[in-house]
Amino acid sequence: MEGNYTSAFTEEERAARRAQRAAARKKKQQERRRRQLLLMTPFFLLGGVFVVLLTAMATNRPTEDVPQQTVMAAAPQPMEATPQTAEPEQPFSVSETAETVQLGAELPSAYAIVVDLDNETILAEKEARTVISPASMTKILTLLVAAEHVTDLDDTFTMTIDITDYCYVNGCSVVGLDVGETATIRELLYGTILPSGADAALGLATYVAGSHEAFVELMNEKLEELGLSETAHFTNCVGLYDPEHVCTVYDMAMILKAAMDNELCRQVLDARTYETAPTEAHPDGQVLSNWFLRRIEDKDTGGLDVIAAKTGYVSQSGNCAASCAQAPDGSRYICVTGNAYSSWRAIYDHAELYKTYCAAPTEDSTASGSTPGADAKPA
Structure with missing residues (x-):
C-alpha cells in the first residue's frame, strides 16, 4: 500500500465546490423543465x-x-397524417463548466476525469482528452458488446488451443481455463471483468462474432455509435498494447457509462466475487474476485459506494482504473485515471477524487478540518 496522500484543497474549499455543483444541478433541472414546457x-x-x-x-x-x-x-x-421521422438519439456526453477543476501535480495519476452523470458535467480533469493506451479497461467495452449480443447466458463455450496460446504468448492475465474446458457464457462475462481474464474475453469474442477480428469490428462500431470514434479505436478485445489501440480517459468514462446503462453489464461490474461451476479441470470451481472493489470498499470515499470498477495495466499505460460510484442521495459519478505508478496508487487516487469532488459535506469533516488521505497507511 502507498503512503499518505495530501490534497491541495481544504475542507472549506471542498464544501464551496459542492455548493457550486448543487446550485448548478438545480439550475440545469430548472432549464430542463422549462424546455419540456416549451416543447409542450x-x-x-x-x-x-x-x-x-x-x-x-x-x-x-x-x-x-x-x-x-x-x-x-x-x-x-x-x-x-404525416409520418414522423424520429431524430437519431444523440450519444451521451459530458462537458466542462466554469467550475471544472484542472488537476495538476497534486494528483499522482497522469490522466484523470471525474464525471457527474446526473448533471452531465466534468467536475475535475487532468489531460482527459489525451490519447492513451487503455490496457485492460478495454474489457469494459468487450463486456458491453458481448452483453448486447448474447441471448442465452446458460449456453456454453469450449476453450480452444488458439485462445490459450494467444494468452500465453502475450502474457495475458487469465481465468485459467484449460483447452477443452467448457464454461457458460455467464461465467465468461464475469471472468472477463473480475480477474480480467483474456481467455474469457476471447471466448466471448469467438462465441459472439465467430472470431476475434470480427468481434473487434463490432467494438469499433460501438465506439462510433457512442460518438467516440474520433479518438478511440481498438485492435483487440483484451487490452494488449498496440499503437493503434487507443482512447482517452474521457472516452473510457463514456464507455463505462454505457455499460452501466446495461443491466447485465451493471451486475457483472458490481460483483465483488463470483463462483464458477465445477468442471473436470476445476472440480471445486473457481472463485473470481474484483480486487479493486474489494480493496476500495474500506477506503475513505466521502461516503460514496463504489458500485463498479475495472482496472488495467501494460507498461506503456501504467496502472489504469475506471470506476462508478453512487452517493447516498442516488447521484452517480464516474472516475477514470491512467498511468498511476502502482495499483494501490490508482485505488487511492479514485478514493481521493470521489471524496474531494463528489461527496456531500458532513458536519464532522467540516468541524475536524481533517487532511484528505490522512487515513491511508503505508504498505
Whole structure:
C-alpha cells in the first residue's frame, strides 16, 4: 500500500465546490423543465384551436355579417397524417463548466476525469482528452458488446488451443481455463471483468462474432455509435498494447457509462466475487474476485459506494482504473485515471477524487478540518 496522500484543497474549499455543483444541478433541472414546457406549448395551443372550432361547428350558427357558406368553408378540413421521422438519439456526453477543476501535480495519476452523470458535467480533469493506451479497461467495452449480443447466458463455450496460446504468448492475465474446458457464457462475462481474464474475453469474442477480428469490428462500431470514434479505436478485445489501440480517459468514462446503462453489464461490474461451476479441470470451481472493489470498499470515499470498477495495466499505460460510484442521495459519478505508478496508487487516487469532488459535506469533516488521505497507511 502507498503512503499518505495530501490534497491541495481544504475542507472549506471542498464544501464551496459542492455548493457550486448543487446550485448548478438545480439550475440545469430548472432549464430542463422549462424546455419540456416549451416543447409542450404548441400542442396545448393546437388543442385550444380545435376546441374552439368544434364548439363553433356544434352550435351551427354563422358569425354575424358573414354568410353561412363562408363559415362552413372556414371549417378545418381533414389532413393526411404525416409520418414522423424520429431524430437519431444523440450519444451521451459530458462537458466542462466554469467550475471544472484542472488537476495538476497534486494528483499522482497522469490522466484523470471525474464525471457527474446526473448533471452531465466534468467536475475535475487532468489531460482527459489525451490519447492513451487503455490496457485492460478495454474489457469494459468487450463486456458491453458481448452483453448486447448474447441471448442465452446458460449456453456454453469450449476453450480452444488458439485462445490459450494467444494468452500465453502475450502474457495475458487469465481465468485459467484449460483447452477443452467448457464454461457458460455467464461465467465468461464475469471472468472477463473480475480477474480480467483474456481467455474469457476471447471466448466471448469467438462465441459472439465467430472470431476475434470480427468481434473487434463490432467494438469499433460501438465506439462510433457512442460518438467516440474520433479518438478511440481498438485492435483487440483484451487490452494488449498496440499503437493503434487507443482512447482517452474521457472516452473510457463514456464507455463505462454505457455499460452501466446495461443491466447485465451493471451486475457483472458490481460483483465483488463470483463462483464458477465445477468442471473436470476445476472440480471445486473457481472463485473470481474484483480486487479493486474489494480493496476500495474500506477506503475513505466521502461516503460514496463504489458500485463498479475495472482496472488495467501494460507498461506503456501504467496502472489504469475506471470506476462508478453512487452517493447516498442516488447521484452517480464516474472516475477514470491512467498511468498511476502502482495499483494501490490508482485505488487511492479514485478514493481521493470521489471524496474531494463528489461527496456531500458532513458536519464532522467540516468541524475536524481533517487532511484528505490522512487515513491511508503505508504498505
